[in-house]
Amino acid sequence: MHNISFIKRSLFFLFAFIALQNVIYAQYFDTDNKYAMSLSEVLDKIEQRYHIVIKRKPKMEEGKIVDYALWRFKSNVDSTLASVLNNLDINAIKIDSAHYELKEYQYYRWNVQDGWNELDRISSQYHNKQQWELRKDSLREELYQALELSPLPAKPNMQPVVTKERIYNGYSVQNIAIEILPGLYINGSLYKPLRIHGKIPIMLSPDGHWDQQRYRPDCQIRCATLARMGCMAYSYDLFAWGESLLQFKTEDHRRSLSQVVQTLGAIRILDYVCSLKETDTSRIGISGGSGGGSHTVLMAALDKRIKLSAPVVSVSSYFYGGCPCESGMPIHFCAGGTDNVELAAMAAPNPQLLISDGKDWTQHMPEHDFPYLKKMYGYYNAESNVENVHLPIEGHDYGISKRAALYHFVAKYFGLDIRKIEKDGTIDESKATIEKEAEMYVFGDKGQYLPKDAIKGFDNLEKVFNKAIGKNYNEQ
Numbered sequence: 107m108h109n110i111s112f113i114k115r116s117l118f119f120l121f122a123f124i125a126l127q128n129v130i131y132a133q134y135f136d137t138d139n140k141y142a143m144s145l146s147e148v149l150d151k152i153e154q155r156y157h158i159v160i161k162r163k164p165k166m167e168e169g170k171i172v173d174y175a176l177w178r179f180k181s182n183v184d185s186t187l188a189s190v191l192n193n194l195d196i197n198a199i200k201i202d203s204a205h206y207e208l209k210e211y212q213y214y215r216w217n218v219q220d221g222w223n224e225l226d227r228i229s230s231q232y233h234n235k236q237q238w239e240l241r242k243d244s245l246r247e248e249l250y251q252a253l254e255l256s257p258l259p260a261k262p263n264m265q266p267v268v269t270k271e272r273i274y275n276g277y278s279v280q281n282i283a284i285e286i287l288p289g290l291y292i293n294g295s296l297y298k299p300l301r302i303h304g305k306i307p308i309m310l311s312p313d314g315h316w317d318q319q320r321y322r323p324d325c326q327i328r329c330a331t332l333a334r335m336g337c338m339a340y341s342y343d344l345f346a347w348g349e350s351l352l353q354f355k356t357e358d359h360r361r362s363l364s365q366v367v368q369t370l371g372a373i374r375i376l377d378y379v380c381s382l383k384e385t386d387t388s389r390i391g392i393s394g395g396s397g398g399g400s401h402t403v404l405m406a407a408l409d410k411r412i413k414l415s416a417p418v419v420s421v422s423s424y425f426y427g428g429c430p431c432e433s434g435m436p437i438h439f440c441a442g443g444t445d446n447v448e449l450a451a452m453a454a455p456n457p458q459l460l461i462s463d464g465k466d467w468t469q470h471m472p473e474h475d476f477p478y479l480k481k482m483y484g485y486y487n488a489e490s491n492v493e494n495v496h497l498p499i500e501g502h503d504y505g506i507s508k509r510a511a512l513y514h515f516v517a518k519y520f521g522l523d524i525r526k527i528e529k530d531g532t533i534d535e536s537k538a539t540i541e542k543e544a545e546m547y548v549f550g551d552k553g554q555y556l557p558k559d560a561i562k563g564f565d566n567l568e569k570v571f572n573k574a575i576g577k578n579y580n581e582q
Contacts, residue, residue: 140173145172152186172194213426224423229448245441259370266378267548280295290561292343295340297340305386334537340379353560360430361564364434390414391413406453418508462496465502493515
């Protein structure tokens with residue numbers, strides 16, 4: 107009897123609580139209170155209604171209220187999430203049909219269809235080579251302006267710092283630092299074939315956002331193998347990355363000026379390699395992956411000295427580059443709005459290889475973006491000059507299959523003998539020597555050879571840059 111009495115009392119209190127909640131709900135869930143609900147409640151209801159799971163962090167939901175909450179529910183989950191989250195600076199990233207993940211608003215990551223629609227809007231502005239050439243000229247001019255590099259700042263007079271040459275199997279390496287503004291250096295390593303007859307091509311290799319920077323094995327292997335093919339290869343650091351950390355902090359890389367410094371650095375590198383007696387200036391190429399791929403596209407669009415480009419796991423109409431070194435300056439607002447696929451088209455008719463994969467924002471490259479690029483190359487009757495190697499089961503890296511595609515592409519268009527690095531139809535990279543990181547430093551294992559007048563700290567960089575472009579530091 108006692109247990110029955112206890113159960114009755116419990117049920118009474120439960121129903122009373124529910125009734126009270128309903129009274130409160132009815133009292134406050136109305137137009138006077140904008141039908142407001144907490145974001146947590148709304149997300150719970152979305153999960154229940156659409157039978158999905160939303161991965162989320164409580165801190166992201168904390169204190170957030172959704173006005174007219176249930177009115178935002180649409181006929182499908184994607185539209186509902188967009189309606190609920192758009193004004194809260196939160197994105198719902200679709201993992202698969204039943205799983206989503208919440209992330210803080212990412213200006214650089216668009217819905218796939220939205221990206222395609224934007225590329226269609228952009229491309230509707232030109233329909234032949236003449237119209238495209240006019241837009242390309244306008245874009246190039248505005249890109250330099252957006253980067254605050256029009257005109258270019260004066261070039262320092264200091265000669266590059268070049269270390270002693272190291273000899274390996276079929277190639278050599280030496281480290282080089284180039285002063286790009288007073289006291290500002292861009293550091294890298296130049297790989298050369300041991301036997302050079304006449305003029306030979308060179309490939310620039312900008313680093314991507316991977317661990318170990320340009321010191322990592324896959325980067326060394328790629329440059330060494332290119333050199334063994336008969337091509338020079340110049341590997342260089344991103345800003346506040348690699349040896350640049352002698353002058354700046356890691357967090358400085360995520361400042362908008364990083365895109366400017368990297369662009370200016372590549373221009374100075376091109377100045378340097380074009381001055382080398384071995385360089386065939388009609389055969390200069392560039393290939394980087396990830397953030398280095400975005401840099402590759404930008405440099406091929408900006409600098410006509412580049413005759414071949416190969417952006418790897420990078421180009422997409424619905425991804426603008428998640429790092430300020432890719433999208434920190436307003437380059438994507440040039441000429442009424444552009445994207446990385448249109449910037450890639452600016453390389454036409456020069457040979458271009460785009461390598462995409464199935465596990466990042468390049469997974470849909472063959473469906474929409476690459477057909478656009480083929481059309482653009484068609485304006486020059488050069489459709490065969492643009493290629494896409496799509497690797498649907500691979501991910502975001504610069505692995506052997508991607509490197510092999512690059513070697514074949516460079517050999518094809520720069521007239522090199524692929525048999526020098528191929529054995530029984532398979533690329534042989536075994537003769538590349540992986541150096542220790544310290545061997546690749548320009549300024550010593552402890553930075554002891556860094557010039558005394560080298561800039562230290564981001565604030566000082568801003569002062570030097572603004573002075574170089576004739577901008578008053580207080581104008582910012």
